[in-house]
Amino acid sequence: MKTGHYFSILFLLIGSLAFSQGLNISIISPKQDTAICPGETLNLEAVTAFLITDFDNQAIGTGWSSSQANPVYTNPCGPGPKNWHLWVGTTPSASRTLVTNPYDLTDGNACYVQFWMRYGLEPGLGPCEDPDEPNEGVHLQYSTNGGATWLDFSGPSVLPVGNLNTTPPFYTQTPGSGGYWVPILTAASQLTSTLYHWNLYRCPIPQAAISPNTQFRWAQLANSAAGFDAWGIDEVIIGCDPGSILWNTGNTTTTDTVTPTTSTTYWVSVTDSNMKVAYDTVHVIVGSVYDIHDTVYKCEGDFYPLPTGNNVTNPGTYISQVTSQYGCDSVVHTYLYNNPVYQNTIIDTICSGDVYILPDGSQAQQSGLYIDTLPTFHGCDSAIITRLTILPSSYITTEVYLCQGQPYTLPGGITVTQSGVYLDTLLAQNGCDSIIETTLNYWPTYNITKDTAICYGNEYLLPDNSVVNASGSYTVHLFTDKGCDSIITTNLIVNLALSTEAVFENYNCFDSTWVGAYSIGGQPPYRYRWSNGSLNQGIPEPQTGSMWVEVTDSFGCQAMDTIIIPQRVDYDFFSLIPDTLWYTDEPVKISVSTTAPVKKWYWLVDSTVEIGSQSFYFHFTQAGWHRMDCRITTFDTCTRDTSFFIYLKPKYDYSMPNAFTPDGDGLNDTYYPILNPESDINYILRIYNRWGELVFTGHNEGWNGLIRGTGSEAGAGVYIYIISTDNPTNGTSAHGKPDRGHLTLIR
Incomplete structure (x- = not known):
């Protein structure tokens, strides 16, 4: 049984006598049902309060209206009185104040505010920096007008008497009190001040604070900045002395002491002047104490673990003190006995290479001492020792290497041609076999394709x-x-030769350009890589300048080509053909010019005749309109086209044929001048035979092959024509002279 320990349970009566908050009770230490051992004493305690906050949930909790101090709950400056506490000063905040909800204090007994507090104790910027100016301390204040005005608690500010430790446990003989605690300037003095260590404060609520709407706050009204002048509070209780208290034990004070013998539920109630009642319960479990007797058999030499964790091997009686459930002491008596184990020895021999079966069924082929462990009737291991001797026998090994296909005769006279291990067995004098092991290896020969x-x-x-x-x-x-x-x-x-050609294509003279690679040979598919990093076969709108392309086929063969991408140049045509009246049978000069250099000229005259120069003379034989098409190829491989028409007038108003066939077939039956359609001349045609005789005269009329006057047909042969016009300047003869010539009549 555990002795010398006392357990305290603190009940919290949340509320007050006739307060608007009502009466409540809850367990705060411990905050749950508990267990004790038989004979142990339990201290019970109850307290009434409006607010209790321990910050163990790492939050401000209920009962507070604001926490503008922006506190943290991570114990940045070490442990507090219990679990987590509230700490101010490590983070920026608009105002370092902690404000409670309003409470009705008008129907209470003596009321108080109780809390644990400490100031930071480390100079310099940090989460624990110390308040060291007179105005950087913490005020305990109250307000009865909704926070419009705040007043410090009255009375002198008294420091607590007690703890100067920086690690738990913390203790306070006399709690501090008052409404403002002035910081201490020097670090040495702070180390010896209870203000800078966790201590308990219990401050009576001033009579002036008694109102139906009283709020409380902790406020630091001056600080240097975030990270300076830190402080913390924990285990906050705001309450009044209770009214009528009754325990189910019959006790009527705030505390009670019990020594239960069995598990028991205790309750406490509080009654105010208006006969309102609140109560709470706690369940106390009384643990068990055991006296156990255990008999154990083990094999001789084995260890046995006692309940205490110690291992023993000798038989005997062992008494162990152990802790049962809920931490109560119990006794275990262990009576330990040994079961016997045995050992036998076997001596035997075998020939080398034979297999010996040991008592446990395993095999042995080497001389030596073999120990087999087998279980007895009681399950204990017993040893059988086998001393095994291997009688010697010769074992000869030889290794032979030949080229593949060569025969080999083994010691036993057998000829083999295959690689392998061959054994020849001979009988030794001691009756054991001697073995010759021949390992035959064939070096390979290769026929590789x-x-x-x-x-x-x-x-x-x-x-x-x-x-x-x-x-x-x-x-x-x-x-x-x-x-x-x-x-x-x-x-x-x-592989086929791989080649590639980089080609620049200029559509509509730089309206759209493209450079691409055309590959032949090798093994498709091809992969491309350009000097600008592109992996495509072609690149639209390439940049001006030199480019290279590398092509790789599926075998990894490569080819390259380089191309110059020209700079864009626009071209305009200017005709150099003079505005002159042209006539047939006279050479006409055709020429155009451009705004930039030209690499190649190409002309088409009437869509048939091809000419390859910038300017040339051309003889037209027919009057009328003639189409001129010109294409230039620039040095940047761009092409430009232009077309125009010229008109040629005939040089003469007419022309004379040199034969006709007046046979009545409707074709070429009449001889007459061929007139220019644009001329409007009048003519007189005369025909003479070879003897100078006139056979025909006609005015604007042709000869049908008949002799005028007789109507007889003129004979086939050569005749002479003379033609006179009224526009001699455009006749076939020179300036006014009659035109004459020969014609042939064909029948």
């Missing part, structure tokens, strides 16, 4: 270090490092 390919233009190194660069089958005879003959046949394929 290798298919490979190379890129066009590369060379291939054969196994005999000869170099080839053409497709074919190459056979090489070699000896291995063991002297065995081997054949290596290489089937070589030279």
Whole structure:
């Protein structure tokens, strides 16, 4: 049984006598049901309060209206009175104040505010920096007008008498009191001040604070900045002395002492002047104490773990003190006995190479001492020792290496041709077999065929270090490092030559441009890589300047090409053809000019005749309109086209045919001048035979082959014509002279 320990349970009566908050009670220390051992004493305590906050939930909790101090609950400056506490000063805050809800104090007895508090104790910027100016301390204040005005608690500010430790446990003989605690300037004095260590404060609520709407706050009204002048509070209780208290034990004070013998539920009630009642309960479990007697059998030499955790091997009686559930002392008596174990020895021999079966069923082939452990009837291990001797026998090993295909005769006279381990067994004098082990190894000979390919233009190194660069089958005879003959046949394929051409295409003279690579040969598909990092076959709108492209086929063969991307130049045409009246049979000069240099000229005259110069003379034989088409190719591979028409007038008003056939077939039956459609001349045609005789005269009329006056047909042959016009300047004869010539009449 645990002795010398007392347990205290503190009940909290939340509320007050006739207060608007009502009466409540809850357990605060411990905050749950508890357990004790038989014979132990339990101290019960009850207290009434409006507010109790321990910050163990790492939050401000209920009962507070604001916490503008922006506190933290992580114990940044070490442990507090119990679990987590509230700490101010490590984070920025608009106002370092902690304000409670309003409470009705008008119907209470003597009321108080109780809390644990300490100031920071480390100079310099940090979460524990010390308040060291007279105005940087913490005020305990009250307000009875909704927070419009705040007043410090009255009476002198008294420091507590008690704890100067920085680690728990913390204790206070006399709590501090008052409404403001002035900071201490020097670090040395702070170390000896209870204000800078966790201590209890219990401050009576002033009579002036008694109102139906009283609020309380902790306020630091001056500080240097965030990270300076830190302080903390914990275990806050605001309450009044209770009214009528009754325990189910019959006790009527705030505390009671009990020594339960069985698990018991205790309750406490409080009654105010208006006969309102509040109560709470706590369940106390009384643990059990045991006296156990245990008999144990073990094998001789084994260890046995006692309940205390100690291991023992000798038989005997062992008494162990142990802790049962809920921490109560119990006694275990252990009566320990040993079961016997045994040991036997066997001596035996076998021939080398034979297998010996040990008592546990395992096999042995080596001389030695074998110990087998087998269980007895009681389950204890017993040992059987086998002393085994291996009688000697000869075991000869030999290793032979031959080229593949050569025969070998073993010591027993058998000829073999396969690799392997061969055993010949002989009988020794001691009756044991002697063994000759022959390991036969064949060095390999090779007949290897290798298919490979190379890129066009590369060379291939054969196994005999000869170099080839053409497709074919190459056979090489070699000896291995063991002297065995081997054949290596290489089937070589030279891939088709890979080539690529970078082409610049200029659509509509830089309205849209493109550069691409065209590849042939090798083994498709092809992969492309341009100097600008592109991996596409073509690049739209390439930049001006030099570019290269590298193409790789599926065999890894490569080819490259380089191209110059020209700068864009616009061209305009200017005709150099003079505005002159042209006539047929006279050379006409055709020419145009451009605004930039031209690499190549190409002309089409009437869509048929091709000419390749900038300007030229051309003889037109027919009057009328003639189409002129011109295409230029610039040095940037751009082409430009232009077209225009010229009109040619005939040089003469007419022309004379040199034959006709007046046979009545409707074709070429009449001889007459061929007039220019644009001329409007009048003419007189005269026909003479070879003897000078006039056979026809006509005014604007042709000859039908009949002799005028007789109507008879003129004979076939050569005749002379003379034609006179009223516009001699455009006749076929010079300026006013009649035109004459020969014609042939064909019948």
